[in-house]
Each structure stands twice: as C-alpha cells, then as structure tokens.
Amino acid sequence: MKRTLFAALAIMAAAHIQAQDPFTNYQMVNTTDLFGTARYVAMGGAMGALGTDISAISNNPASLGLFRKNDISISMGGQIQDAKPYDVDSRGRFSFDQVGFVACFPNEDRTSFFNFGLNLQKKNHYGNSFFVEGALGGGLSQTNQLSGLYSQFYTDPESRQAALPVRAFDALLWDMPDGIKANATGYDYNRLTTGNLYGLDMNFSGNLQDRFYLGATVGLDFLNYRTSQRYVEYRDATRADVRVQDYDLTSNRRIHGTGFNVKLGAIVRPFEEDPFRIGVTVETPTWYVLTQDDSYFSFASKWKYQGYDEPSKSYIYDYLYDQGDYDIYNSQDDNFMDFNVFSPWKFRAQMGSTVGDFLAWDVEYEYAMYDYTKMGYPESYNSDGPTINMDKDRAMTTLQHASIQGVHNIRAGLEIKPLPAFAARVGYNYWSRPSKNGATFDQGINSYAMDYILGTEWMNLGATNMFSFGIGFRHKSFYADLAYRYRAQSADFYAFDDSWGGTTGLLQKQKVSLDRHGFNVTLGYRF
Numbered sequence: 001m002k003r004t005l006f007a008a009l010a011i012m013a014a015a016h017i018q019a020q021d022p023f024t025n026y027q028m029v030n031t032t033d034l035f036g037t038a039r040y041v042a043m044g045g046a047m048g049a050l051g052t053d054i055s056a057i058s059n060n061p062a063s064l065g066l067f068r069k070n071d072i073s074i075s076m077g078g079q080i081q082d083a084k085p086y087d088v089d090s091r092g093r094f095s096f097d098q099v100g101f102v103a104c105f106p107n108e109d110r111t112s113f114f115n116f117g118l119n120l121q122k123k124n125h126y127g128n129s130f131f132v133e134g135a136l137g138g139g140l141s142q143t144n145q146l147s148g149l150y151s152q153f154y155t156d157p158e159s160r161q162a163a164l165p166v167r168a169f170d171a172l173l174w175d176m177p178d179g180i181k182a183n184a185t186g187y188d189y190n191r192l193t194t195g196n197l198y199g200l201d202m203n204f205s206g207n208l209q210d211r212f213y214l215g216a217t218v219g220l221d222f223l224n225y226r227t228s229q230r231y232v233e234y235r236d237a238t239r240a241d242v243r244v245q246d247y248d249l250t251s252n253r254r255i256h257g258t259g260f261n262v263k264l265g266a267i268v269r270p271f272e273e274d275p276f277r278i279g280v281t282v283e284t285p286t287w288y289v290l291t292q293d294d295s296y297f298s299f300a301s302k303w304k305y306q307g308y309d310e311p312s313k314s315y316i317y318d319y320l321y322d323q324g325d326y327d328i329y330n331s332q333d334d335n336f337m338d339f340n341v342f343s344p345w346k347f348r349a350q351m352g353s354t355v356g357d358f359l360a361w362d363v364e365y366e367y368a369m370y371d372y373t374k375m376g377y378p379e380s381y382n383s384d385g386p387t388i389n390m391d392k393d394r395a396m397t398t399l400q401h402a403s404i405q406g407v408h409n410i411r412a413g414l415e416i417k418p419l420p421a422f423a424a425r426v427g428y429n430y431w432s433r434p435s436k437n438g439a440t441f442d443q444g445i446n447s448y449a450m451d452y453i454l455g456t457e458w459m460n461l462g463a464t465n466m467f468s469f470g471i472g473f474r475h476k477s478f479y480a481d482l483a484y485r486y487r488a489q490s491a492d493f494y495a496f497d498d499s500w501g502g503t504t505g506l507l508q509k510q511k512v513s514l515d516r517h518g519f520n521v522t523l524g525y526r527f
Contacts, residue, residue: 021441021449022400023458025373028124028197028225028255029288029343032407032431032464035097035122037075038481038522042470043413044427046362049267049279049352050413051213054100054119057203059348059364060265060281061215064102064117064205068110069526072101077483077520083513085129086190093127093194097520100201111210117203124197126225131190132493132510140498140506141184142233142249143168145443145456148500152444164297164453171247171299184233187495189457191229198222201263213267221259221286228252229455231495251297251454257290259343267350279350286343289378293336297454339449340376344369344406359416366409370434371401377448395447403439408432423472425483428465435460440497456496459512464489481522489514 034045036055048059051066054073075098081091100119106112150165198221205215231249265281346369352362376392413427441458443450470483491512498507 021453021458022373022396022403023435023441025341025375025400026370026404026434026461027126028223029259029286029341029373030370030407030434031123031197031368032409032434033124033487034429034466034468034485034518035095035125035520037073037098037524038077038470038483038520039415039423039425039472041097041485041518041520042425042427042468042472042481042483043362043415044411044429044466044468046350046352046364046411046413046427048265048281048348048350048362048364049277050354050360050362051267054102054117055098055121057117057119057201057205057215057217057263058121058123058199059366060267060279060350061203061217061263062205062213062265062267062279062281064115064203064215065113065207065213065267067102067104067115067117068106068113070101070103071524071526073522073524074099075520075522077518079125079127080517081128082515082517083130086131086192089129089192093125095122095125095518095520097122098522112206112208114206115204117201117205119201119203121199121201122196123199123221126193126195126197126227128514128516129190129192130512131188132495132512133186133188134495134508134510135186136184136233136507138506142187142231142456142496143184144498145496145500149443163451164455167297167299168249171301186234188232188234189230189493189495191227193225193227195224195226197224211269211272215265217263217265219259219261219263219286221261221288223255223257223259223288223290225255226253229457231455231457248300249297249455250300251295253292253295253454255290255292257288259286259288259341261286261343274353276353277351279348279352281346281348281350283346283348285345288341288343289338290341291336291338295336295454337449338378340378342374342376344372357417357420359414361412361414363412364410366411368407368409370407371405373400373404375400375449393447393449395445396449399442399445399447403436403441404434405436407434421474423474425468425470425472427468427485429468430466431464433461433463435462440494440499443497457494459491459493460509461491461514462489477525477527479522479524479526481524483520483522485518487514487516487518 034041037053040047040053040055047053047056048063051063056063076096079093079095085091098121102117105114146165146168150169200220201217203217207213229251233247261284263283267277267279269277348366350364354360375396379391409431411429415423415425417423439460443453465488466485468485472481491514492509493512494509
C-alpha cells in the first residue's frame, strides 16, 4: 500500500463535524457483544432466568432477586482483533469490563428479600483497525458522487449543501460542469476506531415466597467514540507504468455523551417444587444526548488549475506528479453538533433451571428494533447545555428504516459443577444480520446532518456468532472466574455510492473481518 507523502496529510486545521448516519449510529449504540463478569460471559450472557450474577441484570432486572447474600465483584481483561491491523496499530487492547455490588435485605423469616445492586459494565467496545485496497474501473471514482452532490445543490438551492463536496470542488477534484478529469484505477482506505460504551445500572429487585421475582433497573450510559480514517484514490495520469496518488481525504471525529433507559423484568417459578423458571424483560429505548466535536477533514490534491482552454471552454489542469506537491483543503472552523439518538425498544424471554448443585442451564431470546432508531437535534439551549427535547430528523429516520432492520438474538448457557469448589461453563450467541440487503448510504436526502458529511463510505454488517467458555473457583466467600469468547462477524465495505456516475453495480464490495477474541477474569467476595 502506498503511503507516500503521508506526513503532508498531518497539516490539518480547523474543527468540523461529521454528521451521523444510520450505519454509524448502529455501530455506536448496538449491544451485540458480550461483557460483564467472567461467569456471565462464559455462559453466553444466558443468565436472565438463573440470576445470582450481577451482570444478569442487563438481561433481566428481576434476576437480582435471587441473591441471598451480599456480593461485590470486579472484572477486567482484553480484546484482540483477528484481522491484521492497519500499519502499526495494535491488535490487542486492555478492557475494563465490570465493577459492582449487591446488598440483600431479607424479612424476619428470610422468605422474602429486597435487594439493591449497582453495577458499572461495558456494553460496547469500539476498538478496531482495518484497511482495504480496491480496484476501480469503468469510470468509477469517489468524485462522481462528490460532483453529483455538489450539482444537486447547484441546480436546486433548496436541497442540502454538504461541506465535503464543496471542499472537494475547492480542491479541484472535478470540473463543473464537465465532470471528473480522469477515471480512477484504485483506492486505499483505512480506519481506526477507539472508545467504549459503558452502562451504570441501579437495580431494585425482590421476591415473594421464593417463586415470584420482580425487578427494575435505571440505566445511565456513557458513550465515548473516536475514529480517524483516510481514503486515497489513484489514477494512471502521467505514466501508465506507475500507480500515481491523485488525492487524499482524511478525517477525524469524536462523539461523547450520555444516555438514559429503564428495564423492567419478572421471573416466575410456575411449579412450587421445581426449580424451573421463566423470565420476561422489557427495555425502553435509550435516549442519548451526544456532542460531536474535535472533528475535521482535509483534502490533499495534486491537481493545479491553470485557467481555461478557450476553444473547448473547459478547464486546464497541470498534474504535479514530478514535483510531488500537494494543495491542502481543510474543513471549516469552529463547528460542532449536538444531536440526540433514540435507540430501539428491546424485548426478552428467558427460561432456565438447575439440577441440584450439579448443573444449571438457561436459554433466551431477544428482539431489538434497530430499524426504529431515531435521530434528531436539541430544540433549544439553556445555560446548562442542550435540552433533551428532540426535533426529529424524518429524512434520516426514513433512511435508518431503509438501511437497518430488527435484530434477533438467541443465546444459551450451561454450567456444570463436578466439585463444590469448581465449575465449568459454556455459552453460545447468535445475532441476526442488522443491515438490510442492498442497503446504501444515500447522501442525497434532505437531512440537516448531510450539511456536514465528511465521508462517503459505509459497511453492511453480517450476522454474528459468538462462542464462549470458562471456569470458576470458590473458596469460602471468595471466588475467581475466567472466561474466553470468540466473536465472528464479517461486513461488506463500500467506499462510495456508485449510482451518482450512472455506473450502479460496478463498484465491488470489499469483505472486512470484524472477528475478535476476548478474555476476562472476575474476582469477587460473597458474604
């Protein structure tokens, strides 16, 4: 991969925002991963009906009602991506997964309990580094889309005016109205994302006669997302035997903020003398109040405008390949965006049981309505910051519904205790494909967010399979658990929308591996 003159791209100034879109919003707020205590992870997160683990309140708040002793625990580990990272980026990252406690308050005869729990737990890990190299032909170029977006505004001033096409035009990446100068022959793209989504759950749960369990969780989320990316396009402009770098588009962005949600759950033992139990959970949408700042983009182009060719009335350009010079075109300064994301409703059903002190199992189903994720902007401001009133972005919501679908999750877990002090666990998770077939990132919609778009790429995510196992040790009140998980998922990457140049279907998708390994350890004390 060519990296010539990479140092020149560090000359970036001025902050500008990258608008959010359905694909980025899903990437940030989805919880199709598994974090928490090592016991919970090893059993695939299938503990909503079994309970007696603080991480299980993320599936069913009533699970805390099965505790009979106070408990305190802390969990940490690491994440390792399977694919080779870009350049010198690291495959592995430290992960702080969970810390929390449970306090139990029984009645006089200890037949009923009121329990309180507080747990900080990771919900999403954004760390990932990847790159793709793609061939272009048949008139394909990112500038087709950029020119089309600019022309849309040029001919219809009532449409959205995007910053990226304007800066691309300033960088002389196409002629107006004559179109692009030459066909591209290839591109490189790399992206690095970092950050995490954490949830702080405050849980209240209780039981009646050890058969009926009710619980409620108030959740506060903390989101911190960063990404940097670079798109490089090549043309054989002056020498057919050399791959000539035409222009670079680089961008950075940071998104941070908080979210609020509520979970309500119930567990029932339908048969008095049988440990079999059934659970149900309803989780409200999470209302995220977010800010995007510390964000900018930059074009670095080798094209130089030299005036007009009068007979043809077209522009004349000089391609500065031999000199290796670049012109840098930065985004505008002093821009940021406050926005809201309203994540979907989630519904869960669980069942599980135990066989003496030897075996425990749990099977669960979840449906998350990600196609109904909504986005908007604060309607007003006050001295303490933006209000959480949402002015709905109907165009973006429509695009969300056309691009992302509801996700089904099936998970199962099994625990075996051949010895009182030792346990072995195994789990499995399946999440259905979130991206609809043929989903595209339509940047021609009449959305406020499109005024600030910084890139043209998107990924259509495939289904996810996760396999996990672990072991646990107990000694009196102390316990230690270990877990490993393998998360397998692939995605189809598209560098731009090829429909703008009248060449729909020619751009080849690039397969991206999102597989990763995770491990964690939990230390706890129950008293």
